[in-house]
Amino acid sequence: MKYLGIHHIRFAVDNPEQFSRFLIQHFGFQYFAHRLNNPSAQSSIAVKHHSVVFVIDKRNHDNTVLEVNGNLPNLFLNGNVNYPVDTVCDACFQCNNIDEILERVKTTQKGSCVIQSKVEDLNGTVSYAVIQSPFGNLQHTLVDLSNYSGKFLPGFQINHNYVNSNHHYVECIDHLAYMVPTGLADSAIDWYNFVFEFERLFINKNDEVNEGFKVEHGPMGMRLKAIHGIDQFAPKCTGDFSPDMYIAPVKFVFGEPLSSSTSDQISTFLEEHRGMGIQHIGLGTRNILEAVNHFKQLGASFVAPPIEYYHDMNRIEEIEDLNITTDQLMKSGILVESSDSDNTEVLLPPDVNSWYIMQVFTKNLFKEQTFFLELIQRHRTQGGFGAGNIKALWSGVQAHLEKVKELEN
Numbered sequence: 001m002k003y004l005g006i007h008h009i010r011f012a013v014d015n016p017e018q019f020s021r022f023l024i025q026h027f028g029f030q031y032f033a034h035r036l037n038n039p040s041a042q043s044s045i046a047v048k049h050h051s052v053v054f055v056i057d058k059r060n061h062d063n064t065v066l067e068v069n070g071n072l073p074n075l076f077l078n079g080n081v082n083y084p085v086d087t088v089c090d091a092c093f094q095c096n097n098i099d100e101i102l103e104r105v106k107t108t109q110k111g112s113c114v115i116q117s118k119v120e121d122l123n124g125t126v127s128y129a130v131i132q133s134p135f136g137n138l139q140h141t142l143v144d145l146s147n148y149s150g151k152f153l154p155g156f157q158i159n160h161n162y163v164n165s166n167h168h169y170v171e172c173i174d175h176l177a178y179m180v181p182t183g184l185a186d187s188a189i190d191w192y193n194f195v196f197e198f199e200r201l202f203i204n205k206n207d208e209v210n211e212g213f214k215v216e217h218g219p220m221g222m223r224l225k226a227i228h229g230i231d232q233f234a235p236k237c238t239g240d241f242s243p244d245m246y247i248a249p250v251k252f253v254f255g256e257p258l259s260s261s262t263s264d265q266i267s268t269f270l271e272e273h274r275g276m277g278i279q280h281i282g283l284g285t286r287n288i289l290e291a292v293n294h295f296k297q298l299g300a301s302f303v304a305p306p307i308e309y310y311h312d313m314n315r316i317e318e319i320e321d322l323n324i325t326t327d328q329l330m331k332s333g334i335l336v337e338s339s340d341s342d343n344t345e346v347l348l349p350p351d352v353n354s355w356y357i358m359q360v361f362t363k364n365l366f367k368e369q370t371f372f373l374e375l376i377q378r379h380r381t382q383g384g385f386g387a388g389n390i391k392a393l394w395s396g397v398q399a400h401l402e403k404v405k406e407l408e409n
């Protein structure tokens with residue numbers, strides 16, 4: 001059976017030690033493995049929280065190309081670190097059909113295969129290929145682990161103190177939010193759907209095939225469209241799974257500014273990131289309230305929604321159905337979106353009559369406004385991403401500003 005899922009996400013940052021320490025201290029990650037990279041003598045640091053693995057590399061400031069040293073597989077998770085700001089540089093997919101994928105990349109004549117090779121150690125052989133996405137700085141390393149029994153990847157030394165605790169706060173990568181300039185989301189979606197055989201995932205009932213889901217409020221506006229990998233053998237985030245076996249299905253949410261907009265968060269991202277790329281990663285959790293409160297105790301900072309958000313009567317009714325008090329949600333800054341929301345209904349299987357998601361966003365984690373994490377808890381839906389919440393938050397901010405203005409006068 002063919003499969004494809006997220007193996008890990010790799011970052012290129014100015015200070016890998018600091019960023020990995022930050023994730024360990026504030027978000028419950030553990031130091032998982034490291035690799036000494038030749039010839040730069042820089043470490044790749046892998047941190048892990050349940051099945052979520054982030055590999056953190058040193059960003060290369062001077063734009064020089066790392067030299068290839070004989071037969072060493074230097075491009076195996078060791079490239080794409082030349083970038084002017086901290087960034088997500090690689091979404092590594094585990095799959096078992098690398099040749100087919102590369103054939104399709106060739107057909108599109110967009111993007112390129114940087115290298116295709118094999119790397120081995122005492123645990124077996126990993127076939128891999130690196131594809132440069134034609135949309136921004138992101139690349140995709142494909143790894144086929146069919147003939148490999150190691151705990152991570154060749155070249156990495158596992159930290160033997162790593163313990164996969166039964167009690168974890170996040171359990172999978174739920175989605176990657178990919179920001180592109182106005183008019184490019186469709187080309188990006190076409191390329192990803194063709195190359196990786198992804199399909200459109202409808203966000204809600206107002207998500208139209210061509211238009212996507214449009215969020216507009218005053219001068220702000222964005223369009224969102226999602227895609228996902230299908231035919232995954234791996235269970236979904238809400239199911240039971242063994243963390244060693246689990247491969248998170250791929251879900252991308254593409255966002256682009258509406259041409260008329262002038263001050264939306266996507267434009268800010270594109271400017272500060274110096275181009276298209278990954279703006280945030282949604283981490284799936286089974287208990288968002290517990291996770292947020294735990295991470296807050298560890299010193300993590302989350303965005304507090306304006307108080308007006310929780311005063312919306314429809315929302316209060318939605319919240320009452322969840323057996324969580326508005327007060328609890330407000331204190332933790334958790335946003336809710338459900339099948340009861342006016343504008344957020346997806347097609348449900350006949351035996352399922354309601355769904356909801358709860359989500360919360362961290363503050364920006366990099367120097368520039370270019371990256372944050374989201375925690376998301378899903379109940380009976382894979383499609384909701386909280387698109388309606390963006391609108392509600394914008395309205396909330398607007399209402400707050402108007403109130404301040406009134407008080408000033």
Ligand SMILES: [Fe+2]
Nearest residue numbers: 177282374385
């Ligand atoms: Fe998100």
